[in-house]
Every structure is written in C-alpha cells, then in structure tokens.
Amino acid sequence: MSDEASPMSVRTLSYVDAIREATDREMARDASVLLFGLDVDDPKAILGTTQGLVAKYGPERVFGTPLSEDAMTGAAIGMALAGLRPIHVHIRMDFVMLAMNQLVNMAAKSSYMFGGQQHVPLVVRSIIGKSWGQGAQHSQGLYPFFMHVPGLKVVAPSTPYDAKGCMSAAVRDDNPVMFVEHRILYYRQGPVPENDYQVEPGRARIAVAGSDVTLVGISYMQLECLRAQRYLESVGVSAEVIDPIWLAPLDVDTIVASARRTGRLVVVDNGWTTCGAGAEILAAVGEACAGGPAPSMQRMGFAPVPCPTTPSLEAAFYPNARTIAACAYDLVHGGAQGWLPAERDDLKSIEFKGPF
C-alpha cells in the first residue's frame, strides 16, 4: 500500500465519491479504461459512483448496456483480451449469477488455459443490498463463489480510503478483479488522499489493536465489528479488529498471528457462512495451528435462510454490533453469559429507507 499522501492533500470523502474519484483518475490516466453496465450513464449514475463520467469521457468509453449480463460480461472479457481495461458495473451482486459462466469458465481461466498467451484485465463491480425490504434477490453477498475459483481476485473495501485505493489497484491489475461494494457503506465518510495510491492485493489491515479477541469483519460487517469493539471496550474486553480488504488473495497470516495472540477469533461474514469467507478463514487458522493449541473460533453471518423482507425478521437475519459483541464476550468468558449490550445511540447502524 503506497500511503505517502501528505496530510494537506487529505479530504473527507464519502465511499461513493472515493469510487467515483478513483474511476475518474484511472480513466484520465489511461485511455484504455472504460466503464459500462446497466444504468451507469443514467441520471442516478449508480448511486452517484459514475456521475459525470459520460460527460467527461464520452459515450464510447462510458455507456449503459442492454439487459444482457451474460453477453456484456463476455464482451468485457473480449475487450480485455484486446488490451482495454473495462470496468463492468452491476447494481446488485445477485445479478452476477447471470454472468457466472463467463466469469468462472472464461475470465478466471483464460490466462492459464491459453498458457499465458492471454490475460483479462477486467474489473467487475457489484453492490450488496441491505435493509428496507430488499429481500431474497437483492441482498446476497456471494463473494465466496469468486474466492473459490482460481484466477479471480476479490476485494471488498470498507472505507472510502480503501475504496479509492483498491479501485485504482483493481483497474491496474492485469487480471479479473471482483470489486464488492455494499450499499450501506456508501454513506460512510472518511479521509481520502487527493493523490493517486493503490491498496494492493493480499494485505489485511488491523483497524483496531486489541488483546482479548480478534474480530474479522468482511465488507459492511467491518463497520459492525468496529461498533462491537466499542461495546466490548465498555465491559473491559479488548478486541482487535481486522479488515481483510482483499478476500483473494487473502492475508491469512495477519489473521492467524492475531488469533494466536488473542486466542479467540470471530469472523463476521457479510453473507452466508457455509463454505463462506469465514469458513475459509477458520479452516486456514485451524490448519495453521495443527498440532498445537488452536484459538477458540466462531463464525457469524447471514442466517441460513433467504433474506426476508419484513424488518422483524431482517433484524435477526443479519449479525450486528451487539450480537457480535455478545458472541465475542461469550468466547472470552468461555461460554454463554447471556450478555447483550443495550443499544447505544452513538453505535447505531445506519438504516436505509427506500425508495431503493
């Protein structure tokens, strides 16, 4: 990570603006970068992340597409084979299921199965939805599919800083990168240097240092982990919070080292847990500790059901700061303690209310 911005050039930006700025900069810098996907050029501009770019770079480099996710992914791969650097945007990760054949069978494999003669510098952006009745088909965090397949990289930045730096790194990467965003993160503000920088693949960040338990929060769940850390602090439990940032390649070493130090690990997934990122992390930690003492480990994530729309069930579907804190607390105290922190106003989740 090249982090040498002078403090003077650091502004507070939203996650939305960070993505837009990175895209803008990469497009300005390299005429081979182009941006397309359903609705990228419409008045809402993918919730603002593509705002102004069609005016600046023209409709050949920035364009909306037909409702044809499969062919547009295939076309993106073709463009990449021709030396362009396409960014293909999906407003929901759920829709990427239409493009699995191209991603799994072509994008991930072209470099290898063509013996290195081809490569696919492609960025696929997709957004995970949450709350306000998104429901079963507008809420999925299916990134484990992409972690599973060799040949793809996967990144899920949680801060504006990382959003910009990861987007820049993803665009410059010579390989397909699945760029995972979360709708609720779009409201997040944070310091973002004005200069160019890249947050490179394969390095996790220790967001908060701690000694009693390690919390790994993926994508939006990083936010809930940071809040959980505050709840835990108030009852004398010191949590270390790690943001993996890149899910493939995954920085297992940083997580293993932390879990070894604290002796306890909670991974909070922004998706289902079965064969999920948390499963991968727990398995990797387990393997790393084979033959010696292993940390106490727990996964959290979506309830093992499709996402319900009604708020009464949705609340139980997702982990949140308080349930994460409770889980960590139990791990620290070696069993169910029945402690659940009272909700604090300063640690409330942002809820998002429609329309969409």
Place this chain on the structure above:
Amino acid sequence: MSDEASPMSVRTLSYVDAIREATDREMARDASVLLFGLDVDDPKAILGTTQGLVAKYGPERVFGTPLSEDAMTGAAIGMALAGLRPIHVHIRMDFVMLAMNQLVNMAAKSSYMFGGQQHVPLVVRSIIGKSWGQGAQHSQGLYPFFMHVPGLKVVAPSTPYDAKGCMSAAVRDDNPVMFVEHRILYYRQGPVPENDYQVEPGRARIAVAGSDVTLVGISYMQLECLRAQRYLESVGVSAEVIDPIWLAPLDVDTIVASARRTGRLVVVDNGWTTCGAGAEILAAVGEACAGGPAPSMQRMGFAPVPCPTTPSLEAAFYPNARTIAACAYDLVHGGAQGWLPAERDDLKSIEFKGPF
C-alpha cells in the same frame, strides 16, 4: 436410510446402472417424474444412465433439449411449481454455471420468498469430469456454490448403493437437490438391493472404522481415501474413512465425533479448497471444539489453478491415494516425514482414456 433388503435381492451393479435403475423406478412409480437435458435421449444416453428410458416412458417424459441451460433450468422450476418432479441432467457440472441465476435466485428461494406457498421438487444431475485432457472447463467440482446457498440440497454419492438410494430420495424430496456425480465413479461396481430404498439427507457413513486419523473423502475422493486407508494400514496407521454422502444438509456431528476420537482430520475435496466443502468441515469442527482441544486438521483438494490438460501437470493437480496417505501419515507423526508409499497395483486409480 432404509436398508432392509434381504441379501437375496442384492445384485452387483455399476454406478451407471444404479442411477438408471433408480430413475426408472421413480418414473414407473410416479407419473409426475420426468427426465430431460441435452442428450438424455441420444444413443449414448448420458454414458448409459438414461438408456432405454425414452422408449419406456415416451418423448414427453424423457427428452433432449436445445442448448439452453438457463431456460431449461427455469422451465424445470416451472414444471416443479406445477407439481411435476423434473430431473434435469447436465453432462458436465461446468455447464451449470449457465443456470446459476435460476438455481440461486429462484429454485433455492421460491419456498421461502413466497412464504411457503410454492415449492420446487427438482433434481439437477451434473457430472464432474477427470483425466484424459478434460481441461479447465470440463473438470470442475463446483458443489460448494450450492452448499453455500440456503434452500438447496446437495448430494454426492460415491457408491452404486448410495447412487440408487440418493437418487430415489432426491426425486422424492420436495426441494431442489443438486445431484453430483463423478465420471470416474461410473466405473465403480457394488452391491445394490433390488428393492426400493432411500439414502436420506443428512447422514454420513463411516465406511471404514479406524482410530489414528479421520479421512473424509468427497465424491470421487472417497475412493482415493479408501485406497489411502489401505496404504496407511500397511504402515500401521489406522484410518477411519467417512463418506459424507449428503453435503447439504451435512452431517457434521459424525465427522466431529470421529475427529475428536482420532484427534486428526484430513478432508479431501473433489474441488478447490478455498471456501470449499473442506473449509466448511474444518470450520465446523473448529467451532465445535472451541474452548477445548481441537484435532489437527488438514484440507486437500485440487491445486489452486485451473485444471491443466497435460498428464504431467494433471497428476499433480489432483490429490490421490498416495498423497492422501502421506498427508495423514505426517499428521499422525506430527510433522513432515517424507513418506510416500510406493504405488501398489491393487490400489491404482482407474484412469480413463478418451474419447471423452
């Protein structure tokens, strides 16, 4: 599992014949069962597994389809909503990537998102390829994708007995079942009762009891684990071999109990390990053992690369009986021992030679 066949009625059948017999029986028993997919009605009849069925049940219940995996999966779901029990066949699991939207967004979710008003009794068969230059797009074992998504069941029988019993159970199940076959298992012979029986979801089988190390082999890797058990036996290591059979719902308890008993666990995946079935199992065992001593654990699976065609690399791409034995041996002896058994003729893998 209803296993009350009298010994008199047990024949030796191939895996192919077991699948065909189960399909035939279910179709004879229930007029709502139908069978379709590319090439199910052609002279090769999906390597024999659908042989004779179009003649017996007619072209309305048994038919080949256009090359339209997405729509045919959607149509299968529609048939299931109408009360039929379709079996949709794919000659390669790789092609199921074209149907992910229907499987993940409709089949898995219809019961839940329609509040129980709908359900989807659907069986999707797909075959994993191996050896003889299948290559990157004809060799994938992508079942972790289906394990990940609530609302789908997943089964990967390794014996003719289980193939018949699982197929019968899958067809009678009121939910979508991904039925995972492996090309090399088609050569396997074994005892199969003539009567009807079901191998029900959620129960693993201890194929061989042992005390030093637990081997869990998924799909075809069950065979390699059984061979590894024999190699290990010859050097005084007693391996317990477990076949999970159903991957969702997964019988974690049987595996945890065994791993606790032996203190060591090797899960051998017939696919990539990252966010794979092995990751799930190790994570679940790790969680179950939180706070206490955990078994030493290790995953094996495909090398983290697309499958190469050349035999010199393909050999290193897959785990095999000898590398599994070596891994278990090291786990038992607490570190790399450099032992690799010499290949025994009676424990050789069946290699498959073209055409296809």
Place this chain on the structure above:
Amino acid sequence: MNESAMRLHDAALVERLYRSLYRIRRVEEDIARRYPGNDIKSPVHLSIGQEAIAVGVCEALAPDDVVFGTYRGHAMYLAKGGDLDRMIAELFGRVDGCARGKGGSMHLVDVARGVMGTSAVVATTIPNAVGYAYAMKLRREPRIVVSFFGDGATEEGVFYESINFAALKRVPVLFVCENNGWAIHTHQRQRQATLDICGRVRAFGMDAQRIEDGDVFDIHGTVAAAAARMRAGDSGPLFIECMTSRWREHVGPGEDFELGFRSREDEARWIEDDAVAKLAALIPERQRAAVDAAVHAEIENAFTRAAASPFPDADELHRHVFHER
C-alpha cells in the same frame, strides 16, 4: 376500436373491467400516498398507467389459468384475483401477507388464484411460465399460462431460449410484453438494435402481435381469442406486445420527469388517454359510484387489517427454507 364499440354493448364486461382498473389504480395511489409513512416496508414498482394490460389480459382468463410476473406486479396480482388484504399485509411486512412478510412487494404470490409468483431479477419467471405450461400440456389440461414481463426483459438471453423451447414444444403459454419504452431511465432505442420485438419473436415461428394504443378492450379481445386458440391446442404459444406508459418513477411513489431523461409531454398522450377515466365515462354515474364506494371500502379495510396484523415471530425466520408438508 371497432372491437371496443362492439364490447360497449356488454355492460357487464365494461363494469368488470372498470372495477378492476379502478381498484388497481386506487390501491396503488393509496400505496404511493402512504409510502412516506412508516407502514410500507419495501420498495414499490407501481403499475400506474399500465393497468389496462393486466386487466385486459386477466379478465380474459379462466380462474384456473395461471400467471407469472415481475417486481412490477401489483396490477397483475390484483387483476388475476390475488387477495388484496394479503397483498397490503405483505407490503407492511406482516405475517398475514401473501408471503408471510418474507417477500414484500416484489414477490407477490397467490397460488389459489393462479398468481404463481413474481421475481425481482428481470426475465427470470419467463422460463418458469414455459415450464408450467409444459406440465399442463403433458397432463392434457386445457389451461393456459401467461407470462408478463417488460420490454427490457426481451434483452435477456433467457427470453430467446424460452421462446424457442415454447415454440418447439408448442406449450400453452401466452407471452405478454408490457412495453413502456423504458428500463429504469434507459430507452428501448439505447438497448435494442431494432424496436421490433414482435419481429424477433416471429422469427422463432411464433405468432406475435402488437397492440399500439393500450386499449383495454383490444387487449381483452385479443387475449380472449388467443386463449381460445391455445386451449384448443391448435396455435402453440402466442406473443402479444402491449405498448404502454409508466407514469410514475421506476421505483418509489413519485414521478421522474424532473430527472430530465423524459418529459411529461413525452407521456402526455398516454396520460390523456387514461383507461380508468375512459371506462368510467362508459358507466352510468350511479352504478359507477357504487363500484367506487365498494372499492374504497375494500381498500380502506385492507389497510386497516394489514396494520392490525402482527409482524412475524422470530421463529418464522427459519421456517419455509424447505417445503413444510
């Protein structure tokens, strides 16, 4: 219009069509009005302006015919006879909702009335409808299936795969494309190489016709004739494209003319040619007032009942992932 003149004599039909149109319009206007409040718990894609299609089609169907649709499904659900109380309860996220609060506005269903479900992923229910129709044909049932979808859905590959399979197997499915010209804020011209959707369908050997003006009698008559042919088993699947106009924003209660991608003038001829107003004018004032009053009462009642319905209990979270017999 010939057709519609003829139909005028059938006062009962006129009243049925009016009642259904007015009811849907009022339900959706009420939803829009109440949307800023706290009761509706999911995004809504209103059909206001497009009701004549759902009504014209569904009034020509038999009760045991079935329909599949999209997230823009209120009109179809109600026109086919879907339970209003359960729809509003669903929007409120209550356990008495048609999907027990688990589906929301985008996943309406009422199997007893033949509403087989709707999907938030564009074009996904098209092959489901084809499969359902295959089952009907296999069982020699004289029922038909209608698949509703938008102009945007015809860009998805699965649409063509579905059309091909339906035509190949001659299954009794009626495809109804509601062409409002837009996919969110992008015009058909920006998405499709030619605007002739019917021409593309005909190239698969399927009869296709386009109804230009959104006239509810035309739609009704066309579908009645199509359904009769399909039921008799001598047509194979059929395709109808209904031109129409969405008056509100893509999702949400408001309008979208201020966004600049289209203007009120662009839609003016549609807004002036409002099916609800046109039908209202064909019915004697007193009779109409009675229909309206009944509709108002029913709607008021539905909102009241929905508000009184409880939210699902915590144990509902884990139910219905798999079928419960």
Place this chain on the structure above:
Amino acid sequence: MNESAMRLHDAALVERLYRSLYRIRRVEEDIARRYPGNDIKSPVHLSIGQEAIAVGVCEALAPDDVVFGTYRGHAMYLAKGGDLDRMIAELFGRVDGCARGKGGSMHLVDVARGVMGTSAVVATTIPNAVGYAYAMKLRREPRIVVSFFGDGATEEGVFYESINFAALKRVPVLFVCENNGWAIHTHQRQRQATLDICGRVRAFGMDAQRIEDGDVFDIHGTVAAAAARMRAGDSGPLFIECMTSRWREHVGPGEDFELGFRSREDEARWIEDDAVAKLAALIPERQRAAVDAAVHAEIENAFTRAAASPFPDADELHRHVFHER
C-alpha cells in the same frame, strides 16, 4: 458457381485455398490415425468435412484480423495461420504447445496470428468476439473479428444478447455459423422451433446470408466482400451461415453412422462434393504434388518435434493462473 468460375482464373488463390484445405485435412487425418496411440492426450473434435468454411473465411482475412472459435477449432486455427508445430505439441501435452500443454485440443490459441482462443463451453466465445470488435471500433482500427460457432450455439441466450449488442453498437464482427445440422447426436429440428437461423439474426437488424453448398469460393468471396464493407465501417456486423457436414463422430477419431441416429447416405452428397478433391482437380498435377509433398513434410516434422518436446515441469502447475508480465 459463377463466382467460382471467375475465381478459377486466379490460380494463386486456388493454390492457396487448396494448400490450406489439404493441409488441414491431412493434419486431422493424421491425428485420427494416431489417436489410438499414446501421444495425443486430449479428446479431439475433428473438422473433417467442414474445412471449406475455416479456409474460405480465413483466406479472406488480413493477418491482423482476429478469430474466436470453439472446441472444434483445428481447422480455424490452422486456416488463420496458427503454428502447426505448437498445435501438435499441445495435443501431445507438451510444454512447446501453444498453451504450454495446459489447454489441449479444445483451447487452441495463437495470439500472434490472430487466433484469440477457443472454448469447450458452447457459445462462450461469441460475446468475447463482440467485445474485441468493440475495442477495434473504439480505437478506430480497420480490423475485423470473426466469431466461429456451430448451429447448436445459436440456441444459447448469449448468442442473441451478443447479436443485439453487436448490432446496437455496429461493431466490426463477422459471425460465422458452421451449420452441420447436428449438436452431438441431436438434429437441429429437435432443438430449434424453426431452422431459419438467418431469419432470427435479421430480426435484430443485421444482414445475414446463408451459403448452401459449402463451396469454398463462395465462402471466400462472400467473406471478402463482407470484410471490405465492415472495414469501411458502413455495414455494422454481418452474419453468414455456412451449411456443412461433419463426417466423423462428434468427438474422437471415428465415424458415428453405426450409432443409427444418421446414416452415411444422409451425408453422402457432402462427402461426394469434397472440397479437397474438388480443388485438387483444379490444380496441375505437378504443382499439386509439390504442395502435397510440402504439406506432408511439414506435418511429419510437426509430429516429430512434438514428440521431442518435454512435458511441462512440475513448477508449471502453478504458473499462469495470473498474468506474468
């Protein structure tokens, strides 16, 4: 045939076409002959009988035009100038193969010659070709892309999505459908509601034409004209359907008439109308013998070199998952 009569005067072209046809035929016959041995390490989908398409098309292209194809890709690869030595080494699984032994027969590639790759999943390279053509148009390069695929591929939804996008954006891609009537053992009639693939393509506003008899001069002339129009930028994408016949089994070295789904008689007119024989007859005996001898020597050499090439080392397993600069 008018066309072909004309072409007869261009002796150089005749020789070029013959050389390419004969070379491909001989390579594939050699592969079939050697298949039962132990050198070829992957399944092969032979183009025997279909060579006129790849040859007619590719001889009309410029060296910097590019092609995308399928698992049945030997003919296209060789016709476009793909390196023969590296192709045979690839089939042998050797490190000197065009994909370093990692791709096999189904994944031939030779980027320097414009062979951009082939896929074992039907229809997957069609949108890749369209995207590549988009890049050419964006960069104002006067090059074109050819997308080769079979009749079965036109049943996949991605085909229609690709056609629509190509026509919408008017990218310089030539779609070439090699219609041999079969997808494995299933006839087009059993898979497609109508047989008129060109009609379906035209419905997207794209020019499409069908060449009935597989004549290599017709194919060559049609493509040369199409390529000129596309390069000039005044046609948008174009579509050509070439009727043809696969003489061997779908995969493997043998025939499949004994399976009973088709008979040798069904294909007889194609087998009798063999492009290789026809072209051979147009060339003076001595000249032809020289061509043949050169081809034989080249092929012999390729097999010899392939056999001498080593298998990839173990460390190759982990290389090329990601791009190595």
